[in-house]
Amino acid sequence: MNRFKDKTVIVTGAASGIGRGVAKRFAEEGANLVICDIDQAKLEHAAREFEPESMLALHCDVSNFGQIESVVKEAVKRFEALHVIVNNAGVAPEGSALDVSFDDWNKTIATNLTGVFFGCRAASPELLKTRGCIVNTASVSGLGADWGLCAYNAAKGGVVNLTRSIALDFGRRGVRANSVCPSLTETGMTKDMLEDEALVAKFMERLPLGRVAQPADIAAVVAFLSSDDARFVNGVNMPVDGGVTASNGQPPQE
Numbered sequence: 001m002n003r004f005k006d007k008t009v010i011v012t013g014a015a016s017g018i019g020r021g022v023a024k025r026f027a028e029e030g031a032n033l034v035i036c037d038i039d040q041a042k043l044e045h046a047a048r049e050f051e052p053e054s055m056l057a058l059h060c061d062v063s064n065f066g067q068i069e070s071v072v073k074e075a076v077k078r079f080e081a082l083h084v085i086v087n088n089a090g091v092a093p094e095g096s097a098l099d100v101s102f103d104d105w106n107k108t109i110a111t112n113l114t115g116v117f118f119g120c121r122a123a124s125p126e127l128l129k130t131r132g133c134i135v136n137t138a139s140v141s142g143l144g145a146d147w148g149l150c151a152y153n154a155a156k157g158g159v160v161n162l163t164r165s166i167a168l169d170f171g172r173r174g175v176r177a178n179s180v181c182p183s184l185t186e187t188g189m190t191k192d193m194l195e196d197e198a199l200v201a202k203f204m205e206r207l208p209l210g211r212v213a214q215p216a217d218i219a220a221v222v223a224f225l226s227s228d229d230a231r232f233v234n235g236v237n238m239p240v241d242g243g244v245t246a247s248n249g250q251p252p253q254e
């Protein structure tokens with residue numbers, strides 16, 4: 001498939017995990033790729049995977065509007081137009097409402113929610129010109145909460161409704177907005193957790209497909225939502241969770 005030939009795509013948080021997988025998928029489908037991340041060393045490493053003539057790697061903290069705005073400007077300067085932004089960068093510090101630190105709360109909201117809003121705001125003038133689209137990385141934690149992740153749940157819930165909001169406001173002007181809502185995916189964010197064998201065994205019991213997701217599983221759905229195949233899909237927060245949100249939380253009956 002070559003659905004993104006002559007299209008320019010920005011992916012935030014593209015140096016690792018899901019963002020990196022998403023960038024790879026777009027590159028495989030012919031896109032001009034703009035990858036950005038706050039971690040310069042990891043970004044440089046990730047950039048080596050892509051053809052330099054169709055890729056731009058830019059340092060960017062998505063919680064800083066000026067920085068994501070510059071990414072959009074650089075993307076258009078280099079590739080002439082912007083067709084897709086994937087607002088994917090995120091962090092996941094632990095803590096309940098009783099013990100999450102104010103710093104962690106503020107950083108999580110600034111990155112995971114305000115960062116997504118900033119990405120949408122910065123990209124939308126260009127997307128309105130090309131009738132492009134937005135895909136946000138939300139989470140199943142934005143559809144139903146996870147234990148001990150109060151700031152994360154709040155931010156992801158915000159992304160879910162921000163996505164609907166943008167879908168309504170921009171739809172008639174030709175710009176679609178959707179999100180993907182992954183469940184547990186093997187990435188840098190979950191590395192430590194996935195090394196805890198007892199915890200993983202507990203988790204596995206409740207995963208209908210019997211495995212955690214890989215970044216490529218999420219990337220395939222991001223690519224679909226960004227493509228013309230999804231031309232009538234707007235305002236959807238799509239679980240990419242192997243059936244986790246279909247469950248009532250009971251362990252399987254043997």
Ligand SMILES: NC(=O)c1ccc[n+]([C@@H]2O[C@H](COP(=O)([O-])OP(=O)(O)OC[C@H]3O[C@@H](n4cnc5c(N)ncnc54)[C@H](O)[C@@H]3O)[C@@H](O)[C@H]2O)c1
Pocket residue numbers: 012013014015016017018019036037038039042060061062063088089090091092111115137138139140181182183184185186187188189190
């Ligand atoms: N891994 C999972 O189980 C899972 C599940 C659901 C949703 N998600 C979401 O997927 C997205 C990607 O996470 P991942 O699992 O690939 O984690 P990851 O840690 O592997 O990748 C996240 C990337 O975002 C970057 N980043 C962090 N703060 C940033 C900022 N302020 N500006 C720019 N870049 C920044 C990091 O440097 C990193 O490269 C996140 O939004 C996360 O919440 C992950």
